[in-house]
Amino acid sequence: xxxSALIGRELRLSLRHGGDTLAVLLFxxxxxSLFPLALGPAPGVLRAIAPGIVWVTALLASLLPxxxxxxxDFEDGSLDLLLLSGLPAAAVALAKAAGHWLxxxxxxLLIAGPLATMLGLRPAALPVxxxxxxxxxxxxxxxxxxxxxxxLGARRGGVLLPLLVLPLATPVLIFGAGAAAAGSPRAALLxxxxxxxxxxxxxxxxxxxxxxxxxx
Amino acid sequence: xxxxLQIVAVILYEGFVEFTAxxxxxxxxxxxxxxxxxxxxxxxxxxxxxxLPWLAWPGAILTAAGLVWGFAFSPxxxxxxxxxxxxxxxxxxxxxxxxxxxxxxxxxxxxxxWRHPLAxxxxxxxxxxxxxFTALCLVSGSLWGAPEWGTWWVWDARLTSVLVLFFLYLxxxxxxxxxxxxxxxxxxGAILALIGAVDLPIIHYSVQWWNTLHQGNSIxxxxxxxxxxxxxWPLLIASLGFTLVFAAIVxxxxxxxxxxxxxxxxxxxxxxxxxxxx
Numbered sequence: 001x002x003x004s005a006l007i008g009r010e011l012r013l014s015l016r017h018g019g020d021t022l023a024v025l026l027f028x029x030x031x032x033s034l035f036p037l038a039l040g041p042a043p044g045v046l047r048a049i050a051p052g053i054v055w056v057t058a059l060l061a062s063l064l065p066x067x068x069x070x071x072x073d074f075e076d077g078s079l080d081l082l083l084l085s086g087l088p089a090a091a092v093a094l095a096k097a098a099g100h101w102l103x104x105x106x107x108x109l110l111i112a113g114p115l116a117t118m119l120g121l122r123p124a125a126l127p128v129x130x131x132x133x134x135x136x137x138x139x140x141x142x143x144x145x146x147x148x149x150x151x152l153g154a155r156r157g158g159v160l161l162p163l164l165v166l167p168l169a170t171p172v173l174i175f176g177a178g179a180a181a182a183g184s185p186r187a188a189l190l191x192x193x194x195x196x197x198x199x200x201x202x203x204x205x206x207x208x209x210x211x212x213x214x215x216x
Numbered sequence: 217x218x219x220x221l222q223i224v225a226v227i228l229y230e231g232f233v234e235f236t237a238x239x240x241x242x243x244x245x246x247x248x249x250x251x252x253x254x255x256x257x258x259x260x261x262x263x264x265x266x267x268l269p270w271l272a273w274p275g276a277i278l279t280a281a282g283l284v285w286g287f288a289f290s291p292x293x294x295x296x297x298x299x300x301x302x303x304x305x306x307x308x309x310x311x312x313x314x315x316x317x318x319x320x321x322x323x324x325x326x327x328x329x330w331r332h333p334l335a336x337x338x339x340x341x342x343x344x345x346x347x348x349f350t351a352l353c354l355v356s357g358s359l360w361g362a363p364e365w366g367t368w369w370v371w372d373a374r375l376t377s378v379l380v381l382f383f384l385y386l387x388x389x390x391x392x393x394x395x396x397x398x399x400x401x402x403x404x405g406a407i408l409a410l411i412g413a414v415d416l417p418i419i420h421y422s423v424q425w426w427n428t429l430h431q432g433n434s435i436x437x438x439x440x441x442x443x444x445x446x447x448x449w450p451l452l453i454a455s456l457g458f459t460l461v462f463a464a465i466v467x468x469x470x471x472x473x474x475x476x477x478x479x480x481x482x483x484x485x486x487x488x489x490x491x492x493x494x
Binding site: 146150151153154155156157160163164166167168170171202203206209210213214216 | 328376380383384386387390391394395396397400401403404407408410411412418
C-alpha cells in the first residue's frame with residue numbers, strides 16, 4: 001500500500017541519517033539537564049517541576065527536525081512526485097506526521113522515563129507522565145507537520161516555524177504537564193485525547209492544503 | 217431562523233468540498249461569484265473611497281464621546297473607585313481583538329476557498345491592526361490588574377488565551393510577508409489563520425471553564441446586562457467607535473495595498489517598455 005510505503009520511506013531515510021534522531025535526543029537530554037544546574041539541585045524543587053521540564057524540552061526537541069520534514073523533498077522535487085502518486089495530499093501529510101512521530105516522538109518517549117527519574121520525579125507519577133507524553137507527542141507531530149507544510153518555501157522558514165507552532169501547542173503543554181502534576185490525572189489525559197482526536201483529521205487536511213499551495 | 221442556518225450550512229459545506237477537492241481547478245463561482253465584482257481594483261477603490269469617511273468620522277466621534285463619557289461623566293465603581301474607568305478602553309479593545317480575528321478567519325476562508333484577491337489583501341491588512349488592538353487590550357488589562365488584583369500579570373486562562381491570540385496575530389503578520397511570491401504568503405497565512413481560529417471559543421469560554429482571577433462576562437448579546445446603565449452606555453458607544461475605527465483603518469490600509477499593487481504593476485510595465493526601447 002502506498003501509504004505504508006511512504007512511512008517505510010521515511011523510516012529508511014531516518015535510519016540512514018541516524019545522526020538526526022540522535023541529535024534530537026541529545027538536545028532533549030542536554031536541555032533538561034541544564035535546569036538542575038540553573039535552579040540548583042534541591043530535590044524538592046526539582047521533583048515539583050520535573051514534569052514541566054520534561055514537557056517543555058520534549059516540545060522544543062520535537063520542533064528541531066520539522067525544518068527538514070518537507071524541505072529536502074521540496075527542493076529535489078520528490079514532493080511533486082509524492083503529490084502525483086495518487087494519494088490525497090492530506091494522506092501524504094499524515095504519513096509524514098507518522099514518520100516524524102516514529103523517529104522523534106517515540107525515542108523521546110523512551111528516554112523521558114530515565115530523564116524524569118534523574119530529575120527526581122516520583123515513580124508513581126511516571127506512568128501518567130508517559131501516557132500524557134505519548135498522546136502529546138502525537139499531537140505535536142501533527143501540529144508540527146501542519147506548521148512545516150505552511151512555512152514550506154518561506155524565507156527563514158526555520159525561524160518562523162516555532163513562532164507558528166508554539167502558540168498552537170500551548171494547550172497540549174498545559175494539559176500534558178498538568179496531568180503529571182495533578183492528583184487525579186484522568187481529566188487532563190481525556191482532554192489530551194480529545195485534542196488528539198481533533199488534530200488527527202484537521203492537521204493533515206491543513207497540511208495537505210499547504211502542500212498543494214507550495215507546489216502550485 | 218432555521219432557513220438562515222440552512223444557508224450557512226450549505227455555504228460551509230460547499231466551502232469544505234471545494235477546499236478538500238483533490239484536483240486543482242478554478243473553483244466554481246456560486247457563493248463567491250457575486251463578491252468577485254469587488255475584485256476589480258478600480259471599482260473597489262471608488263466604492264471604498266466613498267465608504268471610508270463614513271467609517272472614519274463616526275468612528276472617531278463615537279470613540280471620543282464614549283471615552284469622554286466614561287472617563288469624566290460616568291460614576292466611579294463602588295469597589296474599584298476611579299480605576300474602573302480603564303474598562304472603557306480595555307473591553308472595546310478586547311472585543312476588537314476577538315472580532316478582528318474572526319474577520320481574519322472569514323477573509324482567510326474566502327481567500328482559500330474562492331481565491332478572492334481582495335480577501336487575500338484583507339487578511340494581510342487585518343492582522344497587524346488586530347495585533348495592535350490585542351496589545352492595547354493586554355496592556356490596559358495589565359495596568360488595571362496592578363491596582364485591583366495586586367499583580368501586573370497572572371497566568372490565568374483568559375490572559376493566557378489572549379496572549380496566545382496576540383502571538384497568532386504576530387505569526388500571521390510575519391508569515392504572510394515571509395514569501396518571495398506574495399500569493400504563497402496569502403495561502404499559507406490563510407491556512408494558519410483558520411487553524412488559529414480554535415483559540416476564539418477558548419478565549420470566550422475561558423472565564424466560565426476556569427474560575428480564576430479574571431471576572432466573568434458582564435454583558436452579553438442575549439440576556440440582561442450586569443453592568444449599570446450609566447456605565448453600559450459609554451461602554452457600548454466606545455465599543456461601536458472602536459469597531460468603526462478598526463474597520464476604517466483596515467479599509468485605508470486595504471486601499472493603500474491596492475494602490476501599491478497598481479504602482480508596482482505600472483513601474484514594472486514601464487521598466488519592460490524601457491527595456492524594449494533599449
